[in-house]
Amino acid sequence: MSSSSSKAFQWLSLVGIIWLQSINGTNTTFPAYSSQLKNTLFLSQLQINNLVFASDAGKLFGWFSGIAAIYLPLWLVLMIGSLLGLIGYGVQFLFVTNQISSSPAYWQIFLLTMVAGNSVCWINTVCYVVCIRNFPFHQQVAVGLTTSYQGLSAKIYTDIVGAAFSSSPHKRAKAYLLLNSLLPLLVCVVVAPFVRDIDVGTGEPRNMAAGFKLMFMVTIATGIYAVITSLGSMSSIHLSPLQGVIGTVLFLLIPLVIPIVEKIGEKLSRRWSLDRENRVHDFSIEDQKGLESIESGVVKEEEEEEHSTVQVHNEVGEVQVHHGIGVREEIGVKLMVKRIDFWLYFLVYIFSATIGLVFLNTLGQIAESRGSSKTSSLVSLSSSFGFFGRLMTSLLDYLFSRSKYMISRPAFLVTLGAPLVGVFFLLLNPANVSLIISTAIIGVCTGAITSIAVSITKELFGTKNFSINHNVVVVNISIGSFLFGYSSALIYRKEGNEDGSCLGMACYRSTFIIWGSLCTLGTTLAFVLYARTRKFYSKIS
Numbered sequence: 001m002s003s004s005s006s007k008a009f010q011w012l013s014l015v016g017i018i019w020l021q022s023i024n025g026t027n028t029t030f031p032a033y034s035s036q037l038k039n040t041l042f043l044s045q046l047q048i049n050n051l052v053f054a055s056d057a058g059k060l061f062g063w064f065s066g067i068a069a070i071y072l073p074l075w076l077v078l079m080i081g082s083l084l085g086l087i088g089y090g091v092q093f094l095f096v097t098n099q100i101s102s103s104p105a106y107w108q109i110f111l112l113t114m115v116a117g118n119s120v121c122w123i124n125t126v127c128y129v130v131c132i133r134n135f136p137f138h139q140q141v142a143v144g145l146t147t148s149y150q151g152l153s154a155k156i157y158t159d160i161v162g163a164a165f166s167s168s169p170h171k172r173a174k175a176y177l178l179l180n181s182l183l184p185l186l187v188c189v190v191v192a193p194f195v196r197d198i199d200v201g202t203g204e205p206r207n208m209a210a211g212f213k214l215m216f217m218v219t220i221a222t223g224i225y226a227v228i229t230s231l232g233s234m235s236s237i238h239l240s241p242l243q244g245v246i247g248t249v250l251f252l253l254i255p256l257v258i259p260i261v262e263k264i265g266e267k268l269s270r271r272w273s274l275d276r277e278n279r280v281h282d283f284s285i286e287d288q289k290g291l292e293s294i295e296s297g298v299v300k301e302e303e304e305e306e307h308s309t310v311q312v313h314n315e316v317g318e319v320q321v322h323h324g325i326g327v328r329e330e331i332g333v334k335l336m337v338k339r340i341d342f343w344l345y346f347l348v349y350i351f352s353a354t355i356g357l358v359f360l361n362t363l364g365q366i367a368e369s370r371g372s373s374k375t376s377s378l379v380s381l382s383s384s385f386g387f388f389g390r391l392m393t394s395l396l397d398y399l400f401s402r403s404k405y406m407i408s409r410p411a412f413l414v415t416l417g418a419p420l421v422g423v424f425f426l427l428l429n430p431a432n433v434s435l436i437i438s439t440a441i442i443g444v445c446t447g448a449i450t451s452i453a454v455s456i457t458k459e460l461f462g463t464k465n466f467s468i469n470h471n472v473v474v475v476n477i478s479i480g481s482f483l484f485g486y487s488s489a490l491i492y493r494k495e496g497n498e499d500g501s502c503l504g505m506a507c508y509r510s511t512f513i514i515w516g517s518l519c520t521l522g523t524t525l526a527f528v529l530y531a532r533t534r535k536f537y538s539k540i541s
Contacts, residue, residue, distance in 0.1 A: 007208075007262050007266075008259045008262035008263045008266060009194065009198045009259070010134050010135065010198050011211060011255075011258045011259040011262055012194045012259040013130055013134050013194055013195055013196065013198060014131070014134070014135070014142060014145075014146065014215070014255075015255045015256055015258070015259060016130075016191035016194050016195040017127045017130055017131060017146040017191075017195060018145075018146050018149050018252065018255060019187055019190075019191055019252060020078075020123055020126070020127055020187060020188070020191060020195070021127055021146050021147060021148075021149040021150040021153075022149040022150070022152050022153060022156060022252060023153060023156065023157075023183050023184050023187050024120055024123045024124065024127075024150055024153060024184060025120070025150045025151070025152075025153025025154060025383075026085060026089065026116065026119075026120065026153065026157070026180040026184060027055045027056070027116070027117055027120060027361075028153050028154040028360065028361075028379075028383065029153070029154050029157045029158070029176050029179075029180065029379070030051075030052065030055060030361055030364075031360065031361060031362065031363040031364035031365075031375065031378075031379050032154070032157075032158055032161075032172075032176060032364065032375060032376050032379045033172060033173040033176040033177075033364075034048055034051075034052075034362075034364040034365065035364050035365065035368055035375070036170055036172060036173035037051075037096075037173050039170075040096055040170060040173060041096070041104070041109065043106070044493070044500050045365065045489050045492050045493060045496070045500055045502070046486070046489040046490070046493060047106060048365070048489075049362065049485040049486060049488065049489035050110065050485070050486070050489075051109065051110065051113050052358070052361045052362065052481055052485050053478070053481045053482040053485050053486070054110045054111075054113040054114045054117065055113050055114070055116065055117035055361075055481075056117060056357075056361075056477045056478045056480075056481035056482075057114050057117065057478045057481070057482070058113075058114045058115065058116065058117025058118030058119070058120070058121065058478075059117065059118070059120075059121055059471070059474050059475060059477055059478050060475055060478045061118050061121075062118065062121030062122075062124075062125070062471035062474060062475075063333075063468050063471040063472060064118075064121075065077060065080075065081065065121045065122040065124075065125040065126075065467070065471065066125055066467035066468035066469075066470075066471045067468065068080065068122070068125075069125050069126065069129050069467050070467070073196075074126050074129065074130065074195060074196055074197070075192040075193070075195070075196065077122055077125065077126050078122070078123060078126045078188050078191075078192055078195060079188060079189075079192065080122055081119045081120075081121070081122025081123040081125075081126070081184075081188070082119065082123065082184045082185040082188035082189075083119075083185070084115055084116070084118055084119035084122065085116055085119035085120075085180065085181060085184050085185065086181050086182070086184075086185050087112070087115055087116075088112045088113065088114075088115035088116025088117070088118075088119060088181075089112075089116050089177050089178075089180040089181035090177075090181035090182075091112050092104075092109060092112050092113070092116075092177050093174060093177040093178050093181060095108075095109070096173065096174055096177060097174055116180070119184070121471060121474075123184065123188070124150075125467050125471070126195065127146060127147075128143060128454065128466070128467065128470070129467055130195055130196070130197070131143045131146055132458075132463060132466065133197050133198075134197065134198045137208075138208060138212065139458070139463075140394070140397050140455050140458075141212060141394055141397060141398045143394075143454050143455070144390065144391075144393055144394025144395075144397060144451050144454070144455070145212075145215060145216070145219060145391070145394045147390050147394075147450070147451050147454065148219065148223075148387055148388075148389075148390035148391035148394060148447070148451065149219075149387065149390075150390070151383055151384070151385075151386035151387030151388070151389065151390050151391075151443075151447050152222070152226060152248070152383060152384070152387050153383065154379050154380060154382065154383035155226055155229075155230060155244075155248070155379075155380045155383040155384055155387075156245075156248055157176065157179055157180070157183075158241075158376050158379055158380045158383075159241045159244040159245045159248065159380070160179060160183075160241075160245055161175045161176055161179065161241075162241030162244075162376070163240070163241035163242035163244070163245050211258050211262075212398065214257070214258060215255060215258065216395060216398065218251065218254050218255055219391055220391070220395075221251065222248075222251040222252075222387075223384065223387050223388045223391055225247055225248070225251060226248070226383070226384035226387055227381075227384045227385065227388065229244050229247070229380075229384075230377065230380045230381045230383070230384040231381065327458065327459060327462050327463060328459060328460050328461075328462075328533075328536050329460075329461065329462060330461075330462035330463070330464050330465070331461055331462055331465070332465045332468070332469070333465065333468055333469060333472055336461050336469055336472070337472070339460075339461075340532075341460060341529060341532055341533065342460075342461070342473075344525055344528060344529040344532070345456060345460070345473070345529060346473065346476050347476075347522065347525050348413055348417070348522050348525045348526045348529060349449070349453060349473065349474075349476050349477075350476040350477075350479065350480040350522070351417075351518045351519060351521050351522025351525065352413065352416070352417045352420055352445070352446075352449055352519060352522040352523070352526070353445075353446045353449035353450050353453070353477075354476055354477050354479075354480035354481065354484070355420070355480065355484055355515050355518060355519060355522075356420060356442045356443075356445060356446030356449075357446055357477060357480075357481070358480060358481055358484040358485050358488070358515075359424075359442055359515070360379075360382050360386075360439075360442065360443065360446065361481070361485070362485065362488065363375065363378055363379060363382065363439065364379075365492070366435075366507075366508055367435065368503075369492075369502055369503055369504065369505075369507040369508060370430070370432070370435060370504075370505070371503065372432060372435065378435070378436070378439050381436065381439055381440060381443070382439050382440070382442065382443035383443070384443070385439075385440045385441075385443035385444045385447070386443040386444065386446060386447035387447065388444060388447070389443060389444035389445060389446065389447030389448035389449075389451070390447040390448060390450065390451040391451075392444070392448055393412065393448050393451045393452050393455075394451065397455070408530065408533065408534065408537035408538075409452050409455055409456050409459070409537070410456070410526060410529045410530035410533050410534075410537070411530050412448070412452050413449065413452065413526035413529065413530070414523060414526045414527050414530055416445045416448050416449055416452075417445075417449075417519060417522050417523030417526050418523055419441055419445055420441075420442065420445050420446075420516075420519040420522075420523075421516055421519045421520050421523060422516075423437070423438040423441045423442055424438075424512045424513075424515045424516030424519060425512070425513070425516045426438050427508070427512045428505070428509060428512055428513070430505050453470075453473065453474075454470065457469055457470045457473055459537075460533070484515065484518075487511070487514070488508065488511040491507075491508070491510050491511050492507050492508070492511075495507050
C-alpha cells in the first residue's frame with residue numbers, strides 16, 4: 001500500500017471512529033427517560049439509582065474487551081460490543097412494550113442494564129486501539145479528538161427521539177430504548193470494514209498537520225452548533241428536533257472530505273509520477289554513486305537520531321519515548337495496582353469526573369425535584385458542553401504540546417477539579433439559572449477529565465497494556481456510581497413523601513454538600529499527584 005493510500009485509509013478510519021463515538025454514549029441518555037421508566041416499571045428512586053449503577057457496573061468487566069482486542073480482529077470486537085447493546089437495550093424494549101408477556105423482575109432489568117453498559121467498553125476499546133495504532137505519532141490528538149464526539153451522543157439521541165417519535169413521555173422512554181439498541185449496531189456494521197489497522201510504516205508521516213487543522217475546525221464548528229441549538233431549545237426561539245438532527249448529520253459527514261482529498265491527491269500524484277518517469281534520462285554511474293552515498297549518510301544519521309530518542313534518563317528514572325509519546329514505565333495491571341500514583345490517580349478520578357457523571361446520570365430526578373420540566377434540554381446541554389470539555393484538552397495539547405506554557409496533565413486535573421467544587425455549592429441556590437450554569441460547567445469539566453485520563457494512563461503506565469490498564473482505571477466509575485448514587489437515593493427517600501416522590505431543594509441539598517466536599521478532596525489529591533509526577537512531565541514537555 002502506498003504512503004498516500006495509507007494516509008487516505010488513516011483518515012477514513014478516524015472518521016469511522018468519530019461516527020462510533022458519536023453514538024456510543026448510550027448510557028448518557030438515561031436521565032432523559034429515567035423518570036418515565038420509573039413510572040412505567042413502578043420503580044422506587046433507590047431502584048432507579050441502582051440501575052444507574054448497573055450501567056456503570058458493566059465497566060467492571062470492561063477489561064474483557066481489552067483482552068479480546070489483543071487476540072481477536074477489531075471488527076469482531078466491535079460487533080460483539082454492538083450485539084451486547086442490542087441484547088441489553090433490546091430486551092428491555094420488549095419488556096416495556098409488552099412484547100414479552102411476563103412482567104420483568106427487577107433483577108432482569110438490572111442485569112440487562114449491566115450488559116448494555118458493558119457494550120460501551122467494547123466499542124470504546126476498539127476506538128482507542130485504532131487511534132493508537134493508526135496514528136502512532138499523533139496518538140494523543142487522535143484519541144482526544146475522537147473521544148470528544150462521545151459527548152454529543154445524548155444530544156443526538158435526544159434530537160432523534162424528538163424528531164421521529166411521539167411527545168408522550170411513555171412513548172419517548174420506549175423510543176430511547178429502541179434507538180439505544182439499534183443505532184450502535186447499524187453504525188458498527190457500516191464502519192467495521194474501515195475501522196482496522198493500517199500499515200503506516202515506521203517513519204513519521206508528512207503533511208498530517210493540515211488534516212488535523214481541518215478536523216479541529218470542523219469539530220469546533222460542530223461543538224458551537226451543538227451548544228447554540230441546546231441553548232436555543234431552552235428558549236422560545238429554537239430549531240426543531242428534525243432540523244437539529246439534519247444539521248448534526250451534516251457536520252458528521254464533513255470530515256469525509258479529508259480522506260476523499262487524500263485519495264484524489266494520490267491519483268494525481270501517480271499520474272504525475274508516470275509523466276515524470278517518461279521524461280527522466282538515465283543517471284551516469286558517478287551521479288548514481290554520489291546519490292547513493294548521500295542517501296546512505298542520511299539514513300545512517302536518521303537511525304542514530306532515532307536510536308538516541310528511544311530512552312531519556314532523568315532524576316525520576318528512565319523515560320521511554322514511543323513514537324514521540326513520553327512513557328514513564330511499561331507495566332501491566334499487577335504492577336500498576338502496586339503503584340502509589342495509580343491509587344492517587346484512581347481517587348482523583350472518582351472524586352471528580354465520576355461524581356460529575358453521577359450528577360449527570362441523576363439529572364432527570366434532580367430537575368424534577370426542582371420543578372423543572374426541561375430535562376431533555378438539560379441533558380442535551382450537558383452533552384454539548386461535555387463535547388467541548390473533551391475537545392478542549394485535545395486542542396490545547398495539539399497547539400501547545402511543545403510549548404513551555406503547556407501545563408502537565410495532572411495540573412489540568414487540579415485546574416478542572418476546582419470548578420466542580422464551586423458548582424456543587426452553587427446548586428444550593430434554588431434559581432433555575434444556577435441549575436443551567438452548573439450543568440454546563442459539570443459537563444465541561446467531566447468531559448475534559450475523562451479525555452485527559454486516557455493520556456495519563458498511557459504516560460504513567462505505558463501503551464503496550466493500555467487497553468487493559470485503562471479499563472481497570474475506569475472501574476472507579478462503577479464503584480463511585482454505586483456509592484454516590486446509593487447515598488443520594490437514601491437521602492432522597494428520607495426527604496421525600498410516603499409514595500417515594502420528593503419535591504423541593506431539600507431532596508438533594510445534603511447530597512450536593514457531600515459531593516462538593518468530596519470534590520475538594522479530589523482536587524487536593526490531584527495536586528499531590530501533580531507534585532509527585534512534576535519531574536517526569538518536565539522532561540517530556
